[in-house]
Amino acid sequence: MSEVKTETIVTMKDKNLKNVTSTQKVMKIITQVLLYIFLGVMAIIVIFPFYWMIISSLKTVAEYELPIPTLFPKTIVWANYTEAIQAADLYNLFKNTVIVGVVSTLLSLVITVISAFVFARLEFKGRDTLFAILLATMMIPGELFTITNYITVSKWGWVGNELTPLEGYGVLIVPFLVSIFYIYLLKQNFMQIPNELYLAAKIDGTKDLKYLWKVMIPLALPTLISITILKMMGAWNSYVWPRLVTTKEYHLITNGLRTAFQDANTGTANIPQQMAAVTMVSIPLFLVFIFLRKYIMKGVSRSGIKG
Amino acid sequence: MTNQSVAKKKHIWDKVSEKFDIFCRKIKLDKWKAWLYLLPTIVLLAIFTFCPIINTVSMAFTVYWDPEAPVYEYDESGNILTDDETGKKVVLGYGEYKGYNIALDIAGETDFEFGFNNFISVLKYNGFIQIMKNTVILCIMTVPISTLLALLIAVCLNAIKPLRRLLQTIFFMPYVTNSIAIGMVFAAMFNIVGVNEHNLDASRSLGIINSVLGVLGMDPVNWINQGSSYWANIAVMVIYIAWNALPFKILILLGGLQSVNKQYYDAAKIDSTPPWRVFTRITVPLLSPMIAYVVITGFIGGFKEYTSIIGIFGEGMQPPGAGAGTPRLQTMVGYIYDALGTNSQGTASAAAIILFLLIFAVTLINLYVSKKKTHY
Numbered sequence: 001m002s003e004v005k006t007e008t009i010v011t012m013k014d015k016n017l018k019n020v021t022s023t024q025k026v027m028k029i030i031t032q033v034l035l036y037i038f039l040g041v042m043a044i045i046v047i048f049p050f051y052w053m054i055i056s057s058l059k060t061v062a063e064y065e066l067p068i069p070t071l072f073p074k075t076i077v078w079a080n081y082t083e084a085i086q087a088a089d090l091y092n093l094f095k096n097t098v099i100v101g102v103v104s105t106l107l108s109l110v111i112t113v114i115s116a117f118v119f120a121r122l123e124f125k126g127r128d129t130l131f132a133i134l135l136a137t138m139m140i141p142g143e144l145f146t147i148t149n150y151i152t153v154s155k156w157g158w159v160g161n162e163l164t165p166l167e168g169y170g171v172l173i174v175p176f177l178v179s180i181f182y183i184y185l186l187k188q189n190f191m192q193i194p195n196e197l198y199l200a201a202k203i204d205g206t207k208d209l210k211y212l213w214k215v216m217i218p219l220a221l222p223t224l225i226s227i228t229i230l231k232m233m234g235a236w237n238s239y240v241w242p243r244l245v246t247t248k249e250y251h252l253i254t255n256g257l258r259t260a261f262q263d264a265n266t267g268t269a270n271i272p273q274q275m276a277a278v279t280m281v282s283i284p285l286f287l288v289f290i291f292l293r294k295y296i297m298k299g300v301s302r303s304g305i306k307g
Numbered sequence: 308m309t310n311q312s313v314a315k316k317k318h319i320w321d322k323v324s325e326k327f328d329i330f331c332r333k334i335k336l337d338k339w340k341a342w343l344y345l346l347p348t349i350v351l352l353a354i355f356t357f358c359p360i361i362n363t364v365s366m367a368f369t370v371y372w373d374p375e376a377p378v379y380e381y382d383e384s385g386n387i388l389t390d391d392e393t394g395k396k397v398v399l400g401y402g403e404y405k406g407y408n409i410a411l412d413i414a415g416e417t418d419f420e421f422g423f424n425n426f427i428s429v430l431k432y433n434g435f436i437q438i439m440k441n442t443v444i445l446c447i448m449t450v451p452i453s454t455l456l457a458l459l460i461a462v463c464l465n466a467i468k469p470l471r472r473l474l475q476t477i478f479f480m481p482y483v484t485n486s487i488a489i490g491m492v493f494a495a496m497f498n499i500v501g502v503n504e505h506n507l508d509a510s511r512s513l514g515i516i517n518s519v520l521g522v523l524g525m526d527p528v529n530w531i532n533q534g535s536s537y538w539a540n541i542a543v544m545v546i547y548i549a550w551n552a553l554p555f556k557i558l559i560l561l562g563g564l565q566s567v568n569k570q571y572y573d574a575a576k577i578d579s580t581p582p583w584r585v586f587t588r589i590t591v592p593l594l595s596p597m598i599a600y601v602v603i604t605g606f607i608g609g610f611k612e613y614t615s616i617i618g619i620f621g622e623g624m625q626p627p628g629a630g631a632g633t634p635r636l637q638t639m640v641g642y643i644y645d646a647l648g649t650n651s652q653g654t655a656s657a658a659a660i661i662l663f664l665l666i667f668a669v670t671l672i673n674l675y676v677s678k679k680k681t682h683y
């Protein structure tokens with residue numbers, strides 16, 4: 001009798017255990033489903049503006065103004081894109097932005113690499129003090145510099161109408177060539193490369209610049225790519241400075257966007273055309289993002305700055 | 308053969324280096340080589356960073372006495388009083404300290420002196436309260452909302468396996484955008500086509516957001532058009548700024564979560580701690596340094612808000628027809644640029660210094676609070 005009892009008890013326990021584990025499993029599945037629902041809804045909210053931008057850029061004005069908005073265009077109008085290029089003079093804006101972006105990125109990479117190398121490898125009096133001063137200036141908001149920089153470039157005659165290309169592009173490039181943050185980022189990376197390598201190379205008669213080119217730059221390539229992308233994105237997104245110092249001829253992409261599609265008299269905008277222009281501005285950024293996501297995220301997680 | 312000749316041939320950078328060394332020796336600056344390398348950096352920094360700091364501070368404290376400037380009488384709300392009969396402004400007298408101005412400086416006929424009038428004119432500027440109100444409202448609404456949402460999303464992303472990378476990519480997308488371009492998309496989404504003060508014409512598109520609200524059984528709202536209310540404008544700005552701020556915060560918080568020691572969670576599992584308690588007692592405390600970081604950067608960004616407002620409302624920084632004077636959604640940065648545009652560099656400098664001090668103070672407060680609450 002007693003044996004049977006213990007047996008039943010054991011099976012009861014087993015059953016309980018099974019119940020517990022199965023309820024746990026059910027709970028786990030439910031939470032997972034809830035997680036996916038929450039993330040899915042949030043993802044839709046996050047991505048919806050992009051969808052709306054592309055969809056609206058392909059609609060006719062009449063369809064865009066329908067009382068109940070359509071979620072997909074009935075007729076796809078590619079003409080919005082060609083019209084937008086004309087209306088906002090996008091060709092010129094793109095050209096300016098690419099020139100400023102490429103030139104400023106190349107020059108500032110050279111400056112950043114050399115400065116980071118000096119701070120990371122060469123020993124000289126006052127190095128640490130100088131670097132501490134540089135880091136301290138990072139706290140100051142950029143607006144504080146803009147005021148004097150504006151005065152400086154206007155004294156040089158780089159502001160206003162009838163600028164030569166050198167002046168027009170120079171005023172957009174030169175003030176932002178040195179970025180202390182990028183020097184800092186690259187210096188940290190350079191310092192991870194063992195100093196013995198540098199000393200060994202010196203004994204072999206390798207000069208600084210060759211060592212920099214052959215050893216340090218390849219090893220720090222990911223950081224350099226991050227810097228390149230962030231700098232290019234900076235040119236793509238800069239708005240205030242070009243608006244302040246240049247006229248239409250040297251405006252960058254963001255400057256031409258906001259007002260180009262506004263009817264001066266009524267204040268109403270041709271929104272499908274506007275969205276076509278916005279799509280064209282956004283697509284290069286998305287392409288860069290898709291192909292170089294790793295580097296962007298790495299750069300951003302260390303910086304907290306945009307551009 | 309070819310290999311040997313390559314090995315014998317000096318590398319281009321070696322040649323450049325040698326030339327540079329010889330040059331250094333020639334001008335007897337051998338010991339200063341590091342400084343020579345740094346020369347371009349230092350020159351550019353001197354012109355565009357160090358000099359501006361000194362210059363901006365000195366401009367902020369520079370004023371001049373304008374003996375012909377009329378002094379007007381103001382009412383309580385800061386408007387200039389006008390004479391009832393003639394309609395002219397009431398003049399109390401003449402002569403006033405005015406802020407530094409580059410045009411006068413170049414002309415060279417004005418005697419500048421030290422004074423605080425630039426700061427006084429910023430603080431007395433009748434739109435200053437409006438600017439501070441906008442800034443504070445935007446900060447205290449966007450920072451908590453975006454931080455909480457980012458925390459939730461990061462925790463959820465950390466708890467799933469399939470699709471995580473895809474979702475992570477989607478959530479990061481708002482980061483790689485142009486804030487003016489996407490601001491225009493948000494403006495289009497909230498826009499009511501052809502609305503004006505008296506006419507909420509329902510026969511035309513109410514915009515996608517209002518249509519969604521309609522599906523949910525709510526009345527359409529005039530978000531950003533002519534005749535829209537201040538709080539509707541603020542709501543749009545909060546949604547846009549929070550949307551824009553999410554990716555950075557998610558990235559930082561998710562990075563923090565992935566470096567958290569799994570043992571804490573295993574211990575919680577053995578004690579069968581409910582998920583909510585795991586979240587509040589383990590996740591949040593362990594993440595607190597990252598949370599403090601995103602809150603501080605959020606506040607700094609909030610104080611410098613400018614382009615996102617331009618993106619939605621255009622360069623007027625307010626809905627059309629919202630009145631002259633200070634734009635309804637003006638911010639400190641916008642005020643600085645406006646002052647610069649009207650050639651009052653003294654006021655702009657003073658405003659920039661006030662902005663810096665505000666950011667500094669808020670950051671210190673944040674650090675103080677987070678030191679008390681942060682678990683390192």
